[in-house]
Amino acid sequence: MKIAMIGAGYVGLVSGACLADFGHTVVCIDRDPDKIASLHAGRMPIYEPGLDALVAENVRQRRLAFSTSMREAVAEADAVFIAVGTPSRRGDGFADLSFVFDAAREIAGALTGFTVVVTKSTVPVGTGDEVERIIREANPAVEVSVASNPEFLREGAAIADFKRPDRIVVGTQDARAEAVMREVYRPLYLNQAPILVTDRRTAELTKYAANAFLAAKITFINEVADLCEAVGADVQQVARGIGLDKRIGPKFLHAGPGYGGSCFPKDTLALVKTAQDAGTPLRLVETVVAVNDQRKRAMARKVIKACGGSVRGKTVALLGLTFKPDTDDMRDAPSLAIVAGLQDAGARIVAYDPEGMAHARALMPEVTYAEDAYACAEGADALVIVTEWNAFRALDLDRLRRTMAFGEAAPVLIDLRNIYDPASAARHGFTYRGIGR
Ligand code: NAD
DSSP states (O other): OEEEEEOOSHHHHHHHHHHHHTTOEEEEEOSOHHHHHHHHTTOOSSOOTTHHHHHHHHHHTTSEEEESOOHHHHHHOSEEEEOOOOOBOTTTOOBOOHHHHHHHHHHHHHOOSSEEEEEOSOOOTTHHHHHHHHHHHHOTTOOEEEEEOOOOOOTTSHHHHHHSOSOEEEEOOOHHHHHHHHHHTGGGGGGTOOEEEEOHHHHHHHHHHHHHHHHHHHHHHHHHHHHHHHHTOOHHHHHHHHHTSTTTOSTTOOOOSOOOSSSHHHHHHHHHHHHHHTTOOOHHHHHHHHHHHHHHHHHHHHHHHHTTSOOTTOEEEEEOOSSSTTOOOOTTOHHHHHHHHHHHTTOEEEEEOTTTHHHHHHHOTTSEEOSSHHHHHTTOSEEEEOSOOGGGTTOOHHHHHHHSOOSSSOOEEEETTOOSOHHHHHHTTOEEEOSOO
16 A cells, blocks of 8 residues: 555654555655654654664665655555644644644645545544545545544554554445555454444544543542542552452553643543533543643642642752653643642752653753753752653662752652652652552
8 A cells, every 4th residue: 555644743653654564655744844854864753662763674665755745645645644733722622623624735635546535633523524525625526535543552652552553443434445444454454453443423532532531540540549648548559459350450540640641631621622512511521631630730739748848949859751651742741730830839940851851941941951860869859750761660769868968857759650669768768758658
């Protein structure tokens, strides 16, 4: 198959490279000339484990190419995937679909012969109808079928997720489009990934329902964690106790500082708006959004409380800034709200993140950035673990304590990911605060 992938971001670049690895011929197109120039130079514009090698190999095999122009690749393509961003719209929180509609207009002018245009971006119900309308209006003679194929990969494990998905959802009722999509994903039958073919609206909604459910699961355990703290129970053991029940399952039951990232916050909000507009509000999801919003800033208050009620004039060191490990993505990361809350309270912030500091610097210029975890802790009154990077899981606690500043009291370790054992942290001379235990 010949494939054009519009948008070379976290989803487009990974999907394009994986589809090329399946044996298809793929051109990734992005309107950002810097991204394409860096890809031509063999540099990845994002951090995703394994992506550089996968891209290099498929470029070498001439199955993967990059361009700023759609014309040629779209004209030749059997399938054109739209994988552009759908951020929250300023003002009302609904999905901003301008990138998707711009892409559709541009694609329309370049289509020749029967082509399936596939929306891979996360888009609200009915967007496929509008994409189809735009294309037909711009190019009435075109032979096109518009399908939905939401993406479920996770940053940090994106290649494995794309190559071994739990399921593939394809929204189309057109037999020709279904045949093309089955051919695109044929290599995955070997891995026995189930393909679920639905109508377009069902596919679009399935993606939002999945993200809202996962966001609710995280929010549920976060609230249970707060209750555990109040009544003297251990959320880790509660999570294990409920997670072993197959109806519940152990994943997404790690209490923490609240969900962030480029998907859950915007997708839950967009779903809430869709449901309100349809006259069937999703009150559970509305509450999830509200609880999670409050939680991030509450984490700053937790740090302040652990520091004896004030951080004015104190130095707080943050380990981890990205919304999760193994990515450089800073979009809607909890660290942004935590830093703002601590700065408002008068703290000086020093931070270290293995991959996120370039983006973090642009978003939080007043933070001092350190070279590694130990340099970050130097002279700090409190150390906060925000993201559970592997590099932070086995730190030398004695060395950390020695490097931190402290007078009479023990230095404070606030572990928002519960990666340290409270008793062991105390033995090493820390005042330890975890989440829900
Ligand atoms: P991103 O911002 O990393 O990438 C989007 C890219 O599209 C950018 O490089 C941008 O320059 C390019 N672009 C925008 N308009 C264009 C146009 N008209 N022509 C060519 N290029 C254009 O976004 P992302 O994180 O890859 O997300 C893309 C979509 O996938 C979103 O809808 C998101 O919700 C969804 N999604 C993301 C993830 C994830 O983990 N990031 C997972 C599943 C689904």
